[in-house]
Amino acid sequence: MTDATAQFYTDNDADPSAIKPGPVAIIGYGSQGRSHARNLRDSGHTVIVGARKGGNAEARAKADGFPVTSPAEAAKAASFIAMLTPDMSHAAVYRDQIAPNMEPGDTLMVAHGFSVHFGQVAPREDIDVVLIAPKGPGDLVRREFERGAGVPSLFAVHQDATGKAKAKALAYCAGIGGTAAGAIETTFAEETETDLFGEQAVLCGGASELVIAGYETLVEAGYKPEVAYFECLHELKLIVDLMYEGGLAKMHEFVSETAKYGDLVSGPRVINDETRARMREVLRDIQTGAFARDWIVENQAGKPRYNALLREDLEQPIEKTGQRLRERMAWLQPGANAQAAE
Numbered sequence: 001m002t003d004a005t006a007q008f009y010t011d012n013d014a015d016p017s018a019i020k021p022g023p024v025a026i027i028g029y030g031s032q033g034r035s036h037a038r039n040l041r042d043s044g045h046t047v048i049v050g051a052r053k054g055g056n057a058e059a060r061a062k063a064d065g066f067p068v069t070s071p072a073e074a075a076k077a078a079s080f081i082a083m084l085t086p087d088m089s090h091a092a093v094y095r096d097q098i099a100p101n102m103e104p105g106d107t108l109m110v111a112h113g114f115s116v117h118f119g120q121v122a123p124r125e126d127i128d129v130v131l132i133a134p135k136g137p138g139d140l141v142r143r144e145f146e147r148g149a150g151v152p153s154l155f156a157v158h159q160d161a162t163g164k165a166k167a168k169a170l171a172y173c174a175g176i177g178g179t180a181a182g183a184i185e186t187t188f189a190e191e192t193e194t195d196l197f198g199e200q201a202v203l204c205g206g207a208s209e210l211v212i213a214g215y216e217t218l219v220e221a222g223y224k225p226e227v228a229y230f231e232c233l234h235e236l237k238l239i240v241d242l243m244y245e246g247g248l249a250k251m252h253e254f255v256s257e258t259a260k261y262g263d264l265v266s267g268p269r270v271i272n273d274e275t276r277a278r279m280r281e282v283l284r285d286i287q288t289g290a291f292a293r294d295w296i297v298e299n300q301a302g303k304p305r306y307n308a309l310l311r312e313d314l315e316q317p318i319e320k321t322g323q324r325l326r327e328r329m330a331w332l333q334p335g336a337n338a339q340a341a342e
Contacts, residue, residue, distance in 0.1 A: 008182035009155075014174035018167040019107075022046035024175075025078035027071045027093065028085035029057035031138030032111055036082060036176050037066060039145045043175040050074030050097070076101035080168065082109045082132075088299045090115035094123075102127055105162050109172060112195060113188035116158055118292040128165035129158040132173050133191055145177035153178030154186045196286045201279045208313075210270075211236065215318045225321040233322060 023046040026037045033049075041047045050071035051057040061068045075081050075098040085093050090110070098108065104126040111133050115121040123129045134141045136151040144151050155173050157165045166185075173183045199205065211233050218228035242251040252260055285291045298306055326332050 006184045008152075008184060009170060009173075009179055010182060011174055011179045014170040014179050015167060016044065016171050016174060018164060018171035019045065019080045019175070020171075022080065023048045023078050024172070025050055025074040025081045027051075027074060027081060027083050027098065029061045030084065030086075032134070032141070033057075033082075033084040033138075034060065034064070035138035035142040035145075036084065037061070038064065038142060039176040040172075041066075042145070045175050048074050048077060071097040072101050079103070079105070080107045080109065080172065082111075082172070084111055087112060087114045087120075088296075091120040094121045099124060107165065107168050109169070113156070113158070113192035114196075114292065117188045117192040118289055118296075120296065123159055125159070126161050127159070128161050128168060130165055130169040130172075131156040131158065131186075131188055131191060132169060132176070132178065133195075134176065134178055141176060144181070148180075150177030150180030152181045153183045154191050155183050156186045156188050156191055158188045193283070193286050196291065197279075197283050200286075200291075201282050205282075207236075212316060212318055215321075219317070225317065226325060229318060229321045229325055233318065234325070 024040055025048050026033050026040075027050040029037070029049055029051050037047050037049060047066060049057075049061040049066045049068045050073070051061055051068055053070065058068050069077070071093060081098055081102065083090060083093060083098065094108070094115075102108070102124065105128070107128040107130060108123055109130050109132060110116060110121075111131070113131050116123065116129065116131075131154070133154040134151045135153060136144075141151050153173050153176075155169045155178070157169060159165070170179065170183065173179050214232035215225075215228045218232065219225050239251060239255075242254050246253070252263075255263075282291075298304075
């Protein structure tokens, strides 16, 4: 374990000319692709979008005023190609659309290192390969950029064929607002493995299983499902928001003394050495590639296990209880935020 403080790269460390005159090709126009394209354009870069003809992405990009062509044609026209399609599509998109149309010295960028780190994409040796990962969803990346700020980002260089890969990565990062908030240099391995671990052990897998276990424990003990839902799921937002805004210190500041004492004496009874051992197992599966191999094979098979597990997850009693209760929460209904702003 290391306590070394990461270096933050700022706008002063970035040279926009490193990816000019362009154009920059955005392949994939989802949440991140759309925010990257718009931010880059507003930063003075020339942007083209590569999207499937006749699809929603093509229509949305054209509505936003971008020239849109096929992924292959976009890759051929650009010297910096941002592959922002879903992870499991990377192998085919790179092999069939991008690689044949790149010139020596061009740059391939991804926003998550999965496909490169686990060998689904084997980049040509004559190109630069970089990663830029904003630590927030696409709409936040856009909103913060529009107000002159930015979302902290990670960047990494996997392959430096030109000796200019880092400069290009920082230039792109600056173009989307990442260096305005500060960018941290990492590696493809570190970004990929920590991202997967966070999702599985804490943010998605860990949090959802903890919520479900708490709900089931109360219901099995005879408490009303609705009360259990409020205590184990609904109020989680309060705690998460406090921690997001100010870490453990702000959470402790705004909860009661009783809650704080319960946190300190009972938290370690639930998340204990056995839990940490299971977390280390999850991390080992990620580090060894076992999880990646399982997920790749599952996709190749049409995702039967994934679909069955997802269906089972969404049919749990807590989901039915929550649906009934959320119908009574006017602020969660469609259009509620818009009405409140009027």
